Amino acid sequence: MELIINLTLNGLATGMLIFLLAAGLTLIFGLMDVLNFAHGGLFAWGAYSGLWVYQQTGSFIIGIAGAIITGCLLGIIIEKWIIKPVYGNHVQQILITLGLMLVLSELLKVIWGPNQLTASPPDYLKGSWDLGGVIVIKYRIFIILVGFVIFAAVQYILKNTKVGLVVRAGVMNKEMVQALGINIQKVFMFVFMIGAGMAALGGVLLGPYSGVIHAGMGMEFAILAFIVVVIGGMGNFKGSVLAAILVGLSGSFMAYYVPDLSLAVNMLLMAVVLIIRPQGLFGEGGVRR
Amino acid sequence: MKLIQGNRMTALILVIAAFLILLPFVYESRNLLILLTQIFVFAIFAMSYDLLIGFTGIVSFGHAMFFGIGAYSMGIFMKKFEPTMTYFFLAVLSTIVLTGLVSFIVGLLTLRLKSHFYAMLTLSLSGLFLVLAEKWRSMTFGNDGFTFRVPELFIDRTHFYWLSLCLMMAIFLFLKRFTNSPLGRVLQAIRENEQRTESLGFQVLHYKIAASVVSGVIAGIAGILYAISLRYVNTSVFSMDITLDALLMTIIGGVGTLVGAIIGAGLIEFAHDWLTELAKEHVIFERWIIFFGIIYILVVMFFPKGIVGTLSTYPSKRKKQTAVKSKEKVAG
Numbered sequence: 123m124e125l126i127i128n129l130t131l132n133g134l135a136t137g138m139l140i141f142l143l144a145a146g147l148t149l150i151f152g153l154m155d156v157l158n159f160a161h162g163g164l165f166a167w168g169a170y171s172g173l174w175v176y177q178q179t180g181s182f183i184i185g186i187a188g189a190i191i192t193g194c195l196l197g198i199i200i201e202k203w204i205i206k207p208v209y210g211n212h213v214q215q216i217l218i219t220l221g222l223m224l225v226l227s228e229l230l231k232v233i234w235g236p237n238q239l240t241a242s243p244p245d246y247l248k249g250s251w252d253l254g255g256v257i258v259i260k261y262r263i264f265i266i267l268v269g270f271v272i273f274a275a276v277q278y279i280l281k282n283t284k285v286g287l288v289v290r291a292g293v294m295n296k297e298m299v300q301a302l303g304i305n306i307q308k309v310f311m312f313v314f315m316i317g318a319g320m321a322a323l324g325g326v327l328l329g330p331y332s333g334v335i336h337a338g339m340g341m342e343f344a345i346l347a348f349i350v351v352v353i354g355g356m357g358n359f360k361g362s363v364l365a366a367i368l369v370g371l372s373g374s375f376m377a378y379y380v381p382d383l384s385l386a387v388n389m390l391l392m393a394v395v396l397i398i399r400p401q402g403l404f405g406e407g408g409v410r411r
Numbered sequence: 412m413k414l415i416q417g418n419r420m421t422a423l424i425l426v427i428a429a430f431l432i433l434l435p436f437v438y439e440s441r442n443l444l445i446l447l448t449q450i451f452v453f454a455i456f457a458m459s460y461d462l463l464i465g466f467t468g469i470v471s472f473g474h475a476m477f478f479g480i481g482a483y484s485m486g487i488f489m490k491k492f493e494p495t496m497t498y499f500f501l502a503v504l505s506t507i508v509l510t511g512l513v514s515f516i517v518g519l520l521t522l523r524l525k526s527h528f529y530a531m532l533t534l535s536l537s538g539l540f541l542v543l544a545e546k547w548r549s550m551t552f553g554n555d556g557f558t559f560r561v562p563e564l565f566i567d568r569t570h571f572y573w574l575s576l577c578l579m580m581a582i583f584l585f586l587k588r589f590t591n592s593p594l595g596r597v598l599q600a601i602r603e604n605e606q607r608t609e610s611l612g613f614q615v616l617h618y619k620i621a622a623s624v625v626s627g628v629i630a631g632i633a634g635i636l637y638a639i640s641l642r643y644v645n646t647s648v649f650s651m652d653i654t655l656d657a658l659l660m661t662i663i664g665g666v667g668t669l670v671g672a673i674i675g676a677g678l679i680e681f682a683h684d685w686l687t688e689l690a691k692e693h694v695i696f697e698r699w700i701i702f703f704g705i706i707y708i709l710v711v712m713f714f715p716k717g718i719v720g721t722l723s724t725y726p727s728k729r730k731k732q733t734a735v736k737s738k739e740k741v742a743g
Binding site for chain 1: 464468470472524525526527528530532534535536538539542546651655658662697698700701704705707708711712715
C-alpha cells in the first residue's frame with residue numbers, strides 16, 4: 123500500500139512538472155500554430171537561473187521568482203526577435219526553434235560550465251511526513267500543490283477574464299479575432315511569455331526534486347512534453363494536464379516494475395493515439411492539417 | 412545560356428572529383444585523409460536529409476536513428492561474428508531492411524498529419540533508440556560502446572577514402588537522378604503546395620513515404636561507413652547531435668540542392684576540426700557549436716536557401732526583375 127501511494131505521488135509530481143512544460147507548448151501551438159522546439163531550453167534556463175538566484179540569496183522563493191522572471195523575459199525576446207519574423211511558415215518555424223534550442227542549451231554550458239550542478243530543497247521542504255505509517259516526501263507534495271495551483275489559475279484566467287476569452291477565441295479562429303479589432307500580436311506575446319514562464323517554473327522545481335541539473339535535461343523533458351501534447355490533443359489545455367498525469371504515473375510505475383520499458387510505454391501510447399485519434403485522447407473534432 | 416552553365420557545373424564537379432581522387436598520391440597526411448573521409452560520410456548523411464527537407468518539405472528531428480541503426484548493425488555483425496565480407500553484406504542487408512522498415516512505419520503514422528507530427532515522432536523515437544542502445548548491454552555494451560575489427564578490404568585508410576568518395580559520388584548522382592525523375596518532381600510539387608498536388612490526383616502520402624524510406628536507407632548507409640571508419644561504435648551515434656549536424660549542414664549549405672549538403676558537410680567538419688584546435692587558446696571555442704547555432708538561425712531567417720541557393724539564384728533573380736520591369740515599361 124505504502125509503495126503504491128508513493129509511486130502515485132512520485133508519478134503525480136513528475137506529471138506536474140511535465141504539465142508545466144506541456145501547458146505552454148500546447149497553448150502556444152493552439153493559438154499561434156507554432157510548435158516551439160525550444161521550450162525545453164526555457165525549462166533548462168529556468169532550472170539554472172533559479173538555482174543561481176537561490177544560491178546567491180539563500181531563499182528558495184526568490185529563486186523561483188527569479189526563474190519565472192528569466193523565463194518570461196526570454197519568452198518576450200524569443201517571440202519578438204526570432205519567432206515573429208517567420209510566422210506562417212511552418213517549416214521555417216520548426217527549424218528556427220530547434221536552432222534556438224541548440225543555442226539556449228549551449229549558452230547554459232558557456233555560462234555555468236558543462237558539468238552538472240547539484241541542488242537541494244530548502245530546509246522547510248526537506249524530509250518527509252509520517253501519515254499513519256505512510257512516509258510521504260514533503261517536496262513531492264509541494265510540487266503537486268504548485269502544479270494544481272498553476273493549473274487552476276490558468277484555467278481561471280482562460281474562463282473568466284477578457285484576456286482568456288480572447289485567447290480561447292484565438293485558438294478557434296484567429297483571423298476572426300483580428301477582424302474584430304483585437305491586436306492579436308499582443309495576445310501572442312502574452313501567451314508566449316506565460317508559456318515560457320511556466321516552463322521555467324517547471325525547471326526550477328525539478329532541480330531539488332532530482333538533485334542534479336544539467337543542460338541536456340531540457341531535451342529529455344521536452345520529449346515527454348511532446349508526447350503529452352500529442353496524447354492530450356494539440357492546443358487542448360485541459361487535455362494536457364490529464365495527459366501529463368497519465369504519462370507521469372505510467373512513467374513512475376513502469377520505472378519501478380519494468381524500468382527498461384518506461385519510455386517505450388509512453389512512446390507506444392503516443393503511437394496508438396496517433397493511429398486512432400490524431401486529435402488527441404481528450405480533443406474534439408477532426409485534426410486540422 | 413543555361414546549357415553552358417550546366418556544362419560548366421559538371422566540369423567543375425569533375426575537376427574537384429579528380430583532384431580528390433588524386434589527393435592521396437600527392438599529399439600524404441593521415442589526418443587530412445581521415446577528416447576528408449569523415450566529410451564524405453557526413454555528406455552522404457546530409458544529402459539523405461536534404462531529400463526530406465529540401466525536396467519534399469518534411470522535417471525530421473530523428474534522422475540520427477537511421478544513422479545509428481546502420482552503425483550499430485555493422486558493429487554488432489563484426490563483433491559477434493567474423494569480420495568477413497559475408498557478414499559485411501549481411502550487415503548492409505539488415506541495415507537496409509531495418510531502416511526501411513522504421514522509416515516506413517514512422518511515415519505511415521505521421522505523414523498524413525501536419526508537419527509537426529513527423530518532427531515530433533522522429534524526435535521521440537530516436538530518443539527511444541538511444542535508451543535502447545544504453546540499456547541493451549549484452550548487445551551494445553551500453554554507453555561505453557565497443558571496438559571491432561573490419562574486413563581486410565577496409566583496413567587501409569587510403570582504400571577506404573576512395574571507397575567513401577566513390578560512394579558519395581554515386582549517391583549524389585543517384586539522388587540527382589531520383590529528384591529529377593517523375594517521382595522526384597511530384598515530391599517537389601508536394602513541397603511547394605501539398606493541397607494542389609493532392610487535388611491533381613496524386614496520392615501524396617505514398618510519395619512522402621517513398622521519400623522517407625529512401626532517405627532513411629541512405630542515412631543508414633552513412634551510418635555503416637561511419638562505423639567502419641572509426642572501427643568503434645557507442646551510443647553517441649543515436650544522439651541529438653548527429654541530427655543537429657545534418658540539420659546545420661543542409662540548412663547552411665543550402666536546402667534542395669544536394670551540392671549544398673556536401674558543401675555544408677565540408678564546412679562544418681573543417682570548422683569543427685579547426686575550432687577544436689583553437690579550444691586550447693580560449694575555452695569559448697569548446698562550445699564551437701554555438702556559433703553554428705547562431706549562424707543557422709540567421710540563415711533560416713534571412714537566407715532560407717543557404718549558401719548554394721543564395722549564390723545561384725542571385726544573378727537570375729536580378730535578370731528576372733529587370734525583365735519584369737521592361738515588360739511593365741512596355742505595358743505602360
